[in-house]
Amino acid sequence: MIKLNENYLKLQDSYLFSTIAKKVSEFQEKNPNKRVIKLGIGDVTLPIAPTIIENIKKSADEMSKKETFKGYGPEQGYDFLREKIVQFDYKTRKIEIEKDEIFVSDGAKCDTANIQELFSVDNIVAITDPVYPVYLDTNVMAGRSGNFNKETGKFDKIVYMKVCAENDFKPEIPKEKVDLIYLCFPNNPTGTVLNKIELKKWVDYAKENKAIILFDSAYEGFIVEDNVPHSIYEIEGAKEVAIEFRSFSKTAGFTGLRCAYTVVPKELKIDGISLNKLWNRRQTTKFNGVSYIIQKAAEAVYTEEGQKQIKQNIEYYRENARIIREGLISAGYTVYGGVNAPYIWLKVPNNMKSWEFFDELLSKANVVGTPGSGFGPSGEGYFRLTAFGNREDTIEAIQRIKKLK
Numbered sequence: 278m279i280k281l282n283e284n285y286l287k288l289q290d291s292y293l294f295s296t297i298a299k300k301v302s303e304f305q306e307k308n309p310n311k312r313v314i315k316l317g318i319g320d321v322t323l324p325i326a327p328t329i330i331e332n333i334k335k336s337a338d339e340m341s342k343k344e345t346f347k348g349y350g351p352e353q354g355y356d357f358l359r360e361k362i363v364q365f366d367y368k369t370r371k372i373e374i375e376k377d378e379i380f381v382s383d384g385a386k387c388d389t390a391n392i393q394e395l396f397s398v399d400n401i402v403a404i405t406d407p408v409y410p411v412y413l414d415t416n417v418m419a420g421r422s423g424n425f426n427k428e429t430g431k432f433d434k435i436v437y438m439k440v441c442a443e444n445d446f447k448p449e450i451p452k453e454k455v456d457l458i459y460l461c462f463p464n465n466p467t468g469t470v471l472n473k474i475e476l477k478k479w480v481d482y483a484k485e486n487k488a489i490i491l492f493d494s495a496y497e498g499f500i501v502e503d504n505v506p507h508s509i510y511e512i513e514g515a516k517e518v519a520i521e522f523r524s525f526s527k528t529a530g531f532t533g534l535r536c537a538y539t540v541v542p543k544e545l546k547i548d549g550i551s552l553n554k555l556w557n558r559r560q561t562t563k564f565n566g567v568s569y570i571i572q573k574a575a576e577a578v579y580t581e582e583g584q585k586q587i588k589q590n591i592e593y594y595r596e597n598a599r600i601i602r603e604g605l606i607s608a609g610y611t612v613y614g615g616v617n618a619p620y621i622w623l624k625v626p627n628n629m630k631s632w633e634f635f636d637e638l639l640s641k642a643n644v645v646g647t648p649g650s651g652f653g654p655s656g657e658g659y660f661r662l663t664a665f666g667n668r669e670d671t672i673e674a675i676q677r678i679k680k681l682k
């Protein structure tokens with residue numbers, strides 16, 4: 278008889294952001310006259326930069342002509358885009374990455390999940406707590422989690438690295454031996470960062486313990502401070518122990534267009550076997566690449582105009598982050614993040630639980646955020662707001678939250 282993948286039954290009923298969307302639409306149904314401001318999911322609101330749109334139109338036009346029409350492209354991504362990535366995202370930072378170490382994809386979310394296929398289910402996975410839920414949920418799906426303990430709110434085979442105000446939201450090296458370590462910096466959800474020395478500790482640990490770091494740097498475009506690494510490969514030796522995930526979603530507003538890439542260095546080997554080769558094998562078998570039009574859109578990000586325009590958008594979100602941060606601080610909230618990242622992580626007032634605060638904010642201020650506990654047990658008592666809203670809404674949301682206090 279057919280059997281289910283029972284790991285799925287260990288998951289919560291729905292993905293965090295789907296649960297929030299459902300709650301909000303129920304609220305809206307009951308209160309059709311209330312204008313709800315959504316600062317929950319980190320989805321961009323500014324339109325795509327004009328240069329990028331131009332390239333989309335031009336490449337769509339190419340598809341309409343026999344001479345320039347394109348069918349299947351290379352599964353790893355077109356050379357024109359991989360070359361720009363090598364040049365602009367790495368060479369300018371004095372990092373040597375080769376074109377065939379770059380794998381263009383339709384999202385860092387899928388890549389951080391799919392990459393697990395290269396690793397045995399017996400590996401021990403370490404994640405921060407709180408964490409971007411995709412890393413945890415997909416390891417549960419894959420059978421790497423063990424059982425869920427209702428008392429602790431944790432899976433017994435996953436190693437949770439607590440990050441909280443007391444350790445400045447910097448994970449500590451786990452006491453137990455771990456094999457796969459997910460690090461996301463600038464961090465989702467806390468909006469905090471590691472400096473180069475702090476990140477080096479992880480690279481050293483991975484080298485000494487034959488572990489692999491899965492480094493998600495989807496938010497690197499928001500870094501303003503000098504000593505914060507944009508890439509893990511700024512740390513010497515990282516190419517032997519780390520895979521890096523990058524995305525155009527947050528830096529160039531591609532959440533709807535879908536384009537990202539993953540770097541699997543050739544130095545990265547397990548028992549002499551190249552992970553680059555295996556990932557290439559996986560992608561060529563299971564993936565047919567990102568559409569030509571969207572890769573052309575991503576290419577435009579690296580033009581002079583493209584850079585100028587996407588930076589203006591990032592600046593806009595950064596200003597939103599400042600408005601949220603300073604507004605909340607002046608209202609007496611304790612606030613973290615929001616400097617090198619588009620997320621503001623706040624302490625929930627009056628010892629409320631994260632979901633209680635979510636309900637209060639939604640019902641009284643008609644503002645949506647993300648409850649910290651949705652990112653893990655140590656997120657309890659915290660709350661996340663995103664800087665990706667539009668300016669007027671962001672200002673109004675903060676005014677409404679201030680009135681609540």
Ligand code: MLT
Pocket residue numbers: 317318319320386409465
């Ligand atoms: C978030 O809100 O955490 C992000 O939008 C999630 C994502 O990038 O998938």
